[in-house]
Amino acid sequence: MYRLSAQNVATGELDLESFVEERFSFQEEDIAYEDLYESLLQVHLNPLDLQEATAEQLRSLYILSPFQLASFLDYRNTFGPLISVYELQAIPGWTLETIENILPFIRQDVYSGNQKMPGFKRFQAAENAYLIFRNRRVWQTRKGFTPADTLSNGQLSSRYLGGPDDLYVRFRLQQPGDFSIGLTAEKDAGEQFIWDKKTKRYGFDFLSFHFMLFDKGPWKTLALGDYQLQFGQGLVFGSGFSVGKGAETIATVRRSSLGLRPYTSVLESGFFRGAAATYKTGNLELTGLFSLAPRSANLQVIPDSLEASESYLSSLISSGLHRTKNEIEKKGQAREQNFGLNLQYRNSDKGIQLGTNFLHSRYSQEVFPLKRIYNQFEFRGKSNYTGSIYFSYNFANHYFFAESAISKSRGMGHVFGIMSSLNRSLDLSLVWRKFDRNFHSFYGNAFSEGSRPINEEGLYLGLNFKPNRKINWSAYYDYFTFPWLRFRMYAPSSGNEWLSRFTYRPHKKLMSFIQWREETKSRNLVSEEQSSNHYQLATGKRRNFVWSLSYQPNQWWQFKTRVQQSSFQINGQKTRGFAILQDLSANLGNWKFSGRLSLFDTDDFENRQFLYERNVLWAFSIPNLYGQGYRYYLLGQYKLNQRITFWLRWAKTTYTNRESIGTGLQEIAGNEITETTFQVRYQFNR
Known part of the structure; x- marks a missing residue:
């Protein structure tokens, strides 16, 4: 028991x-x-x-x-x-x-x-x-x-x-x-x-x-x-x-x-x-x-x-x-x-x-x-x-x-x-x-x-x-x-x-x-x-x-460390990749915080690293990272009262081996991508 x-x-x-x-x-x-x-x-x-x-x-x-x-x-x-x-x-x-x-x-x-x-x-x-x-x-x-x-035909x-x-x-x-x-x-x-x-x-x-x-x-x-x-x-x-x-x-x-x-x-x-x-x-x-x-x-x-x-x-x-x-x-x-x-x-x-x-x-x-x-x-x-x-x-x-x-x-x-x-x-x-x-x-x-x-x-x-x-x-x-x-x-x-x-x-x-x-x-x-x-x-x-x-030493703090490694071999050729991440989470009453720093280095897309991340309530984030670089995010939650809760998340990925991110209309000129997420929840019968 x-x-x-x-x-x-x-x-x-x-x-x-x-x-x-x-x-x-x-x-x-x-x-x-x-x-x-x-x-x-x-x-x-x-x-x-x-x-x-x-x-x-x-x-x-x-x-x-x-x-x-x-x-x-x-x-x-x-x-x-x-x-x-x-x-x-x-x-x-x-x-x-x-x-x-x-x-x-x-x-x-x-x-x-x-x-x-x-x-x-x-x-x-x-x-x-x-x-x-x-x-x-x-x-x-x-x-x-x-x-x-x-375009060459005169159209946009x-x-x-x-x-x-x-x-x-x-x-x-x-x-x-x-x-x-x-x-x-x-x-x-x-x-x-x-x-x-x-x-x-x-x-x-x-x-x-x-x-x-x-x-x-x-x-x-x-x-x-x-x-x-x-x-x-x-x-x-x-x-x-x-x-x-x-x-x-x-x-x-x-x-x-x-x-x-x-x-x-x-x-x-x-x-x-x-x-x-x-x-x-x-x-x-x-x-x-x-x-x-x-x-x-x-x-x-x-x-x-x-x-x-x-x-x-x-x-x-x-x-x-x-x-x-x-x-x-x-x-x-x-x-x-x-x-x-x-x-x-x-x-x-x-x-x-x-x-x-x-x-x-x-x-x-x-x-x-x-x-x-x-x-x-x-x-x-x-x-x-x-x-x-x-x-x-x-x-x-x-x-x-x-x-x-x-x-x-x-x-x-x-x-x-x-x-x-x-x-x-x-x-x-x-x-x-x-x-x-x-x-x-x-x-x-x-x-x-x-x-x-x-x-x-x-x-x-x-x-x-x-x-x-x-x-x-x-x-x-x-x-x-x-x-x-x-x-x-x-x-x-x-x-x-x-x-x-x-x-x-x-x-x-x-x-x-x-x-x-x-x-x-x-x-x-x-x-x-x-x-x-x-x-x-x-x-x-x-x-x-x-x-x-x-x-998790106590109810307020939690630490997590992870190491990931991969390889892919086909037709006599072998490529590799890895990622290292460190998480820190805190639960301080009405305030909750979490953050991560991750480093990654992969030879190609086949070795992309999936990194499960915390996000705002009932949303998910699983970026797959390939190439070389680092990524970090910060997530904060504040409970104003029994009815109103706020979340704010900020994440940034920096690549050290490229000058653009994505392809087609999703392409970004540069080696950084920054995203923010804001969420508010109002609970009625509280």
Whole structure:
């Protein structure tokens, strides 16, 4: 048993940066961190009731091992409702670290009685009611904001039409277990703040709204506006918090059936817009959705001999950027209509979950991507449907899960896995997946090596060994094949990846880890290296090493030192890179400060260093640095009173081996880039 004294017990406040970095410490560019943050935030603002939380809900936090989860359920079934969070220390297998990680996402007390108030008064008394405004700006002038040049044909070159400020506004009224109302608005740097119906811009470039009701009689959820769905293993409905391979080698390999949830991110794709509802009767739940949403796209017009014309979509665009005249013309060019169903059976007593998914998508024009040698089996047409069946079964400390799906093209996708606690100290995970080259799932987000579940087969093995509360070793090995061609990989190929991380935490104040990662994957040789008229592949090997030390001598100060090193070898050539960073954080009552100084030196882009940084509340920063130079930032937070909190962040990168930064309209003439972020939050019912 680990004793938690009153002065040492965690407050339940969410330190999002620490939580994400410690559990998913290796960053990649193809992870949707915005979605990851929003998913964690939704659980934090709508915490799970410890007295009623299901196994599926607790698994979705990616914190508990199968043994820890089984221990909690057995304890609750044996002793009844928990009297206090201090009782968590009595659960077998729950360490101090486990309790600290889970506290921000749970609550032991029942929800307030606001549900008995009339509707408008309930909105006024919402527990989570706040307004956030954020401004971010890069102070050096990018090429896109300079005066336009005159081209040889007499036309002016392309430039950004708006100002250099990023603007963000979020309004939220939420009563856990009752309702959620939210409005999110964003304008990226370079976009105009303009009201123009013709180009579908209404002040902010992107607007998102949702209104959701929870647990209204047999209706588990009712939704209007923007929303997401997550069922099964993500082959059909895979929105939300899904990370995949990382330092957490057990809990992140599976997806959770979290169902219908509000969409609050500013990513301008990957969500539904319309109406949806979940109806519950006994152990059965039925969810239906209808969505009609605009999508940015490249629209191609084909004139015919009768002076009429037809059009098609050569590509759908998910960047969400509408800064130039050309980008604005692509905004909302397509309409995407979706109709979907989910039927799910859940028997918590027997640990069984069964379900089926169906999603039909239809576009306003035919989709015909420009033909390339590697994309012959990509989706083409006007409509698609994807259906699946899935199950999960919990037996003691072993958890089995699977999903199989088929799309209109008759391409199939399969995921099968197991998470198991072999004993109190050793956990294991195993995942096999297979996605056909013509499997099409527009909202899929299954466990995979690629960013989409298509053209891949693989087997993953994860281990976690914790002999005592001070030592933890985690590792995984993943072997994967790509049966068909891919971008920059013009032949069938295979690869593998492994990671090993050793963590030592002698006490609460000190934590250190060493992590090794190696990835072997093929790619095309560049043109001058080709020795025949056929594309040839070369095997590239990427290695990464990280050493980190965190020390918190008291509740006011924290220090962190990290060293990162990488190498990349292909076709007989090897390049290297490294980064060193030092962090300092202070918590001084109403004031909080943090800062970092980092040095980096890399031979090329392949060795870019990802450095996870603290940012203003619910924003993220993961710069990837290459070349030579140094970067530092300062972040301050001041709580004026119970309702108003301010944040200010200043960051600067200086390169010592270049005279310009970026390319195209993003280019900066010079070797420095400075950015500031200001944020203010007003909380209503405090």
